[in-house]
Amino acid sequence: MELDLFVRSLFKKANEAGFSEYEVYYVDRESLSISVYKSEVEKYNVNNSAGLSFRGKLGDRIGYSYTEILDEDAIDMLVNKAKENVLAIENEDIQFIYDGDKEYKEVSTYYxxxxxxxxxxxxxxxxxxxxxxxxxxxxxxxxxxxxxxxxxGKYGIINSKGLNLHNxxxxxxxxxxxxxxxxxxxxxxxxxxxxxxxxxxxxxxxxxxxxxxxxxKVGATSIPSGNYKVIINSDAMVSLISTFAGVFSGDAVQKGLSLLKGKEGEVIASNIVNLVDDPHLENGLASVGFDDEGVATGKTYLIKNGKLESLLHNLKTANKAGVKSTGNGFKASYASPISVSPTNMYIEPGINSLEEMTKKIDKGLIITDFAGLHSGANSITGDFSLAAKGFYIENGVKTKAVEQITVAGNFFTLLKDVEEIGRDLKFPMSSVGSPSILVKELSIAGEGTKNE
CATH class of the missing domain: 3.30.2290.10 (PmbA/TldD superfamily)
Incomplete structure (x- = not known):
């Protein structure tokens, strides 16, 4: 069945079943991945995924269902499952079918x-x-x-309030x-x-x-343990930001899973740090004009001049906080519920090159790679203890490669200890980006720490 006809029939059936408001979210994606090994094609994978989810409001609660098949049986199933879902809801969270915004930014994401x-x-x-x-x-x-x-891929949102968006x-x-x-x-x-x-x-x-x-990396060795002035290069900093990005979620804050609760307006970083979520970033991997609830997106400063400016919100968390949604209500897939997710999150670049920052260090490190982020970092407290690789700096010059070290610290402390920010903003195959940053000091465990 064609999508338009399916949606019209589904909405008619939902109305007859007593739903006062309703919405469809649909997605159709395809991908081709080719890998080679020893001059031969090792894998050739073609994947196609398509599906549709339905949300319907009964009373003050919203039920949810989804399907991969668009036919008459699916219409009945979606309506009945959504009704069952409403009856099973135990929490009192208010959810919304969105009216839409007056304007939506056109974002170029198709080439x-x-x-x-x-x-x-x-x-x-x-x-x-x-x-x-x-x-x-x-x-x-x-x-x-x-x-x-x-x-x-293409996806879109259609609801009973006249909203019809697609990308x-x-x-x-x-x-x-x-x-x-x-x-x-x-x-x-x-x-x-x-x-x-x-x-x-x-x-x-x-x-x-x-x-x-x-x-x-050839010839890499360890270094003596101690506290060192450190440059975290852009790639390594991206991995840190990715690990701790969840602390800026309004949902995490409301569930007690972030230390940023009640800290909006407070200084949480060096005054040169600006952390943004920019859904309109040109060529950004997560650029989008609207979120998966139909809310128009816009650039959000999470940290501005060192102060916690805002958290990221979807409609539900924004309502709880008494603020407007930041347009960060997204689904992991058509079959998933709405959560809070960043778009293009990055630290705004500074003016110095990596080489210029290096020249200012008598004895220190450039960290190029962190390992063990899943097990060695606590996303709630901000504490981390991570295996790392990089380069030693002596008298302002990058010298030998370094490995077999462990870097320990705290993400929130690190943000406050940022002394300089480079101009080398990068997004390494990621929607998270960062320039290299110079940090006052970090604790390094290296030589002389075994068997102690």
Whole structure:
């Protein structure tokens, strides 16, 4: 059954069943992923997923159901399941079918240049990345990954209040993870691109990025334990922000899962820190003009000049807090309930280059990689103790590679200890971004800590 006809029939049946308000959210996505290994295609995966969810209001509660099949039987099932869901609701949270906003920002997320790219061209890119990496350095021993992916999708919201929104998006990504061998030691690196057209995909440049990173780690050693002035580079800082992003959720705050409860307007970071959620960021991987509740999106300052400016909200959490939704009500899939999620979250860049910040350190570290974020970081308290890699700084110069160290600290303390912010804002295949930052000090456990 065609979507329009299905929705009209569903809404008619919902009205007859006593629902006063109702809404449909639909999604249709497809993706192609190609990975290669030893100059041959290892995997060729095509995935298609489509589905529709229904929300209906009975009294002051909203029931929920979903389907992958659009036919008459599905209409009856959706209405009946939503009714059953209403009866099972035990909490008193108020939920909403949204009226809509007067204006919605047009956000470009679909690129014509990516339409109908032949699969053999994508395969060639993957094979070329592997070949270029081997050609670039004879130390390349193998690969832990080499792949190209294309994904596209469309989704939308239609409700009984006249709201009818839709959007489509697509993107191409390519990456290679070469492993080099030096003596008995192995080192890996990561080269990647996120592209809007094939012209932006250069197999040599991607391979070079990955191999150069791997080569930079050769000869890495540990360092003595102690407190060091630290630069956290953009990639490593992105991993930290991603781990602790949930503390800025209004839902987490209301459930007691964030230490930011009641701290809006208070200083929680250095006065040079501005953390934003920007759904209108040009070329952002999570850019969107409306959220999954139909609320118009807009740029939100979470931290502005060091002060907690706002939390992220959907309609339910905003109502509880007595504020307007920030347009961050999103679903993980059509079958999921509405939660609170960021769009493009990043620290705004400063003015200094990584090299300029490095010159200001007599003895310190550049952290390039954190490991163990799932087990070594407490997203509620902000505490972390993480294995890390990077480079030693001496007399303002980046010197030897460093590994086998553990970095310990607290995310909230770290934000307050930011002394400088670089201009090298990056989004490493992620909707979370950051420049490199210079932190007053962090505790490093390295040499001399074993068996103590």
């Amino acid at each position: 014509q240049a990516l339409e109908n790219i032949p699969a053999d061209k994508l395969i060639k890119i993957a094979l070329d990345m592997e070949a270029e990496a081997k050609k670039y350095s004879d130390k390349v021993e193998s690969f832990s990954g080499c792949a190209v992916s294309y994904s596209s 489509k998006s697509n993107i191409l990504t390519a990456y290679v993870v070469p492993i080099i061998k030096d003596g008995d030691n192995m080192y890996d690196g990561f080269g990647y691109v996120v592209a809007k057209s094939l012209d932006e995909v250069n197999a040599f440049e991607i391979a070079k990025m990955g191999v150069d990173e791997a080569l930079s």
